[in-house]
Amino acid sequence: MKVLRDLLRDYRFTASFIILCILLAYSSLSFFSPIDPTVWVAIARDQPPSSQHLLGTDSRGIDIFWSGAFAIRNSLIVALVAGVVSRFITIPVAMLAGYKGGMTDRVLMFISDSFLVIPLFLIIVLLAVLIRENLSLVTLGLLLACFGWAWDARVIRSEILSLRERGFTQTAILSGSGTMQLALKEYMPFVTPLVFATLINVMAWAIGLEITLAILGLIKLDIPTLGTMIFWALSYQAILLGRWYWLLTPVILSVLLFIALYWLSVSSSEYLDPRSRIQRVGQSLRA
């Protein structure tokens, strides 16, 4: 509770917290949706916003309000799968490279550097072109997870590298701790905030790529996501025909989501980063 109160002092955290709560509530409405967002022309097409259709309907005869709710949910699923699964690559790679050092470190860092250096977008496109029919939410998430771990692994590895040089590593070894104990008990408390902050970044990155791939028509287009909503609005010329509400809904939703995720990441990592926090307190006390 105290943590939350402290965090709420940061305007960025407060804003992102509120936006995310609203977006989550909105997306959870999709579980009670009266319509199926994949069925075309069940209702009148191209209706402007009204009390019956809060955000109007699109040219396919789908209610925009409800497909927005599904879109957020589905985009978040992609992001969560990509974010969480990539942690299972990031953390072991970072721990191994940072702690073992030497040849292990060099090989692992070469691989992750290669991932950073190569224009991943093109490789993902290449893959997506080949498997586009099978690119469901979870597959897309998994695909992105395979590519979204390298930067974070680098960040966490350099943290481990500096932790390894700290005195308490030697104290732990002299206390009889093995490598696993060292990693979990000594290093995890330092690494957790980083893992969390980078997780949010990867999620935002995944949502952005989902949108881009969808606009290029490279994922399953009948699943409502933020990206596919934009895709359909564009392919039905929604701007030229004055159906702004159709295009604006997914665009505004995604902008809100990006800002909220980014601010959450920045504010919470600033708060959680034990180094900066301890330094701040420590420095002021030593005076």
Place this chain on the structure above:
Amino acid sequence: MLFIRRYLIPRLIQYVLVIFVGITAVFFIPRLLPTDPVARTIAELRSRGSYLDPASIDAMVADLTEMYGLEGSSFDQYIAFWQRLFRGDFGVSFFQFPTPVIQLIKAALPWTLGLLLVTTAIAWTAGILLGGVAGYFNRQGWSRALDVLAMVVRPMPYYVFAFILLLLFGYIFPLFPVAGGASIGRQPSFSWPYISDVLRHAFLPAMSLIILGVTAWFQTMKLVVQNLNAADFVQYARFGGIKERRIVSRYVIRNGMLPQITALALLIGQIFSGALITEIVFTYPGLGTLLYNAIMTGDYNLIMGITVFSIVAITTAILVIDLLYPLFDPRIRYN
């Protein structure tokens, strides 16, 4: 010389290795997937409604197999793949048959290169300068205001941001052309009307890349400089009564830009991807739009070609930045 052995050679080795690994991955990834590019292309044609009789399908399969270099064992294909690459042969485009892929890339490259180089240079320099000054004066109101602004713009992905600019200045306030690299029908020439036409067309894609770039560099630089403010040599310079303008330029920015050079090398691949996406939004006639057309027509060879070419180009750019770095950091030069 120590510098060559400790800095140059490792980097050259890394350069060659990354290209090798990247291209090998590009070669093998499609082959490891269950889908077959030949079958894909034919399905693509069918879905476009072309009628194909079984005989012509067989002929086509054979043609495509040869064209995609899918003959023989994977190893033979792999060797053949490299041999063609060294000749600069990326095969022919399937949907602009029989134009070689390399020719299409060559035509699109100047547009992308121009856009990318100019915007990256402006964004990096402006971001470093702004971030440096804002970081040094981080207690001042304007510095905080800039920070808030950057906090709003920074999280936008390239596509979304370009799209918002397109809506704003293309449709709501139609100030700039929204598509193409130059007006249709204009002949390329070194005349002001043509150049201004090109610049006007480039304005929105460039703005979109520059604004996103500046905010990103601004934020990282500001953070670096805020930490540098506490650095002993900055404190000492202030204590010594050195004029603030000099502290900002020679102490804070000069040192703060070093990590940004490294960051530029690491991020150039992402910046490149962003430029491709931005081009697609504005149908700017560079590699991005070429890629878009290739995706839309299922032109597998062209996508491969663009990918392989980009890997080499980006890795080379990184190498160049890495090699320039010692010019700015004497600790690397003399160690």
Place this chain on the structure above:
Amino acid sequence: MDKIILTTRQLKAFYLLDIHGRQKVVKAVNEVELEILENEIYGIAGESGCGKSTLLKTLAAVVEPPLRQLEGKVIYHINGEEVDVSTLGDEEMRRLRWEFVSYVPQGSMNVLNPVVKLKDTYHDFISSHVKGKSQEETFRMAKAYIAELGLPAEIMGAYPHQLSGGMRQRVTIALATLLRPKIIIADEPTTALDVIVQRGVMQLLKDIQQKLQNTIILVTHDMGVHANVADRIGIMYAGKIVEEAPTEKIFSQPLHPYTQFLINSLPKFGDKTPRQSVPGSPPSLADLPTGCPFHPRCPQVLDICKEQMPAYIAAAADHKVACWLVEEENGQAA
């Protein structure tokens, strides 16, 4: 009588911190009274966390939030005039730096701009203070000074990382004294150095002081260094100067119990008799005990020590101490 160069009156400088909404006051400099003379080396001794670095900041007039000078004055005696530092504007203060008051930092490792040559750093400092001189002229001036101090001339073309620690520290001392300041503030100038290098660096500082006939305010925790170079020593404890006397007196007849412990705990060659540390631990400046801050550790504590901070007593003309014990003895004697 010797001329005074720097005075502080009832100087109070605290850190006002806000740590996630909780206020905290760190009383780093608490009612410090100093009178520092021209042509002397004044040593300030104290342990880590006693506020000696903060005291130096206030003496040098670099008081930036969260540090605040709440009460009292720092007075520079410039050409016989008393100048209250807090009344000076930014530009006036900037000019005094290096010309009147200069600073030798603890770790010269990081105080020199790592990406420019030393001659450029010298140029930065000179050109910010000396007007109307070309880069070449200032460079010549710096070179002559370097030679005068017996440092090799080639170092001007070197980058900081190319020098050894001792050389870097001496280059920094040369830089700090280039404009012949009246006061040199030296904050732990030899702490990270090996003993032989330390000796060379202190030797250089002393040489410069003798040449310029100016004042060095030397802060170090190393009583050995104080014994070797300081003329007078102030002992600082928990934000206060608890005792002040000429160096010989501090070592031969310390009056404050803290000073006594400090001196007696130092091991000496040729003497293996058991020595004791000061009992307990130094207090946190954010949470000071009432009365005399040393009373929780003092073996001879009186009731009054717990309630009231003792005032300074002049045990001799040049020896003052803040301790109720001394006050009592004096009282009985009187």
Place this chain on the structure above:
Amino acid sequence: MDKLLEVKNLTKVFSLGSISSRIRITATDDVSFYIKPAEIFTLAGESGCGKTTTAKMILGFEEPTAGAIIHKGKLRTKKEKVWFTEGIQAIFQDPFGTFNPLRTVDRYFFETIQNFKLAGNKKTAVELIDRKLKAVGLSYEEFAGKYPNEFSGGQLQRISIARSLLTDPTLLIADEPVSMVDASLRMSIVNLFKKLKEEFGMSVLYITHDLATAYYVSDRIAIMFRGNIVEMGTVEQVLMQPRHPYTQMLRDSIPEADPRRRWRGRVNLNETEREEYLKQGCRYAGRCPLVMDVCRQEVPADIQVDNVLVKCHNYSEGVIA
């Protein structure tokens, strides 16, 4: 058994850089010494002399390039990654870094007990911890559940010693244990070493650059210079009548806390900072006031002079008797 730990011809060469470029730095060069039971042995020298590397090799944190480490008559083998930590324990320079700032200090005590199976249940564990803490002048109550930042440097260093005592070691390696502790608290640590020796019969390998505390606490001392031991003997002999020119210089440069004994004469630092990793000969030859031609050619042998080991040609050549 008169040798608790013996180190023979210990050499460590660090290779820096990548495959294409190797820089070889000899951190310790043919270092030999031994520590007797219930003895405080000091390894002293300036930064970069190789004293900490020696300690790390004894602890198994570094692998020696050559040489042998023999503990209680048993040769250390490479397989034992972290070597006999029960018999040998260590404390380090930075008391504030010894414990993880995000964890309570007592966790290390319970983990040591758990990992080495030193107690059957929580109650006996607490009793054991309390006993060890009492030995260093602290108690379980004033320590349980606290984070490192709640203690002073001196307290942390004593807590660190108490932790190392849990396994009842016979040798404590103390790497610069007081250099970051305030002068007024130093003696509380140094006196503890004496107590460990006298009451528990432990030996201490005291690594320091501070010759004054070394004189106060230790029995024998070895002076290291650029990877070599240049002089070794009892502290009375080595520090009160130094024989090696380097030791003499070092001893003269120590600022003594006595205004009547100020530095006499001057040092010339420009001389001292010359490249001293000579390919051949004595490494001190570059600035030795007694340098001879042979010093630049040949590495001096270890000479015994009145039971003191001196690595100097002046003694082997009979220049000084």
